[in-house]
Amino acid sequence: QSVLTQPPSVSAAPGQKVTISCSGSSFNIGNNSVSWYQHLPGTAPKLLIYDNNRRPSGIPDRFSGSKSGTSATLGITGLQTGDEADYYCGTWDNSLSSGVFGGGTKLTVL
Amino acid sequence: QVQLVESGGGVVQPGRSLRLSCAASGFTFSSYDMHWVRQAPGKGLEWVAVIWYDGSHKYHADSVKGRFTISRDNSKSTLYLQMNSLRVEDTAVYYCARDPLLGSDWYLDYWGQGTLVTVSS
Numbered sequence: 307q308s309v310l311t312q313p314p315s316v317s318a319a320p321g322q323k324v325t326i327s328c329s330g331s332s333f334n335i336g337n338n339s340v341s342w343y344q345h346l347p348g349t350a351p352k353l354l355i356y357d358n359n360r361r362p363s364g365i366p367d368r369f370s371g372s373k374s375g376t377s378a379t380l381g382i383t384g385l386q387t388g389d390e391a392d393y394y395c396g397t398w399d400n401s402l403s404s405g406v407f408g409g410g411t412k413l414t415v416l
Numbered sequence: 417q418v419q420l421v422e423s424g425g426g427v428v429q430p431g432r433s434l435r436l437s438c439a440a441s442g443f444t445f446s447s448y449d450m451h452w453v454r455q456a457p458g459k460g461l462e463w464v465a466v467i468w469y470d471g472s473h474k475y476h477a478d479s480v481k482g483r484f485t486i487s488r489d490n491s492k493s494t495l496y497l498q499m500n501s502l503r504v505e506d507t508a509v510y511y512c513a514r515d516p517l518l519g520s521d522w523y524l525d526y527w528g529q530g531t532l533v534t535v536s537s
Contacts (some may be wrong), residue, residue, distance in 0.1 A: 308460070338520070338521055339521050339523070341522070341523035341524070342516070343461070343524070345455075345461065349420050349529075350511060350527035350528060350529055350530065351461065351511070351513075351524070351527050352527075353451075353523060353524060353525050354419060356523035356525070357523070362489075362525060373526035392460070394460060395464070395523075396461075396522075396523070396524075398520045398521055400520075402478065403475055403520075404463060404475055404477050404478065405451065405463035405466060405475075405477075405522060406463060407460060407461045407463055408460075409460050409464065410461065
């Protein structure tokens with residue numbers, strides 16, 4: 307059971323928009339910044355969002371992040387088949403004194 | 417360019433030990449916190465451990481605390497994970513990753529390709 311809760315799966319059609327939620331607590335998301343990662347099988351995870359809503363260079367603005375209270379959200383617009391992957395949120399947990407990831411969300415682009 | 421190359425994975429029996437290495441290049445290794453993250457077959461990413469840039473602080477996940485130890489040699493630009501008392505449930509691909517933030521807040525901007533550890537009798 308992950309400390310951060312994500313929906314197991316989401317789906318949408320090409321060109322549409324999807325959001326992926328990440329729910330935590332005051333011990334983690336509520337007091338620390340959130341990052342988001344895209345993971346394709348057999349490859350290294352890729353950083354999409356850091357510091358809640360900042361995109362590294364090279365990440366298109368179709369990807370966005372937000373945080374409110376103890377929850378964070380990843381948004382992806384203009385969905386492409388190449389976006390099919392697993393997505394993870396991550397942050398620090400002050401109570402556990404450890405990093406934590408969400409359980410992951412599998413995105414299907416129908 | 418930034419490169420992280422893990423090594424040391426393999427097949428090991430339960431209860432035995434293994435040491436993973438992560439060779440870093442293309443950046444000033446001693447200026448970055450470093451993490452280990454793993455993914456068991458069919459499971460999600462699991463954070464394993466972090467070590468601060470100067471080795472002064474180390475934190476481990478509860479699932480590995482007391483069995484795994486993260487360390488680093490800044491003179492060799494290498495990160496390590498000493499894994500003792502291995503269990504079947506430690507079977508996973510282990511990734512090392514770079515963290516540009518100093519301190520407990522973190523994000524991982526570069527990752528290695530991973531090394532597979534299989535614990536089986």
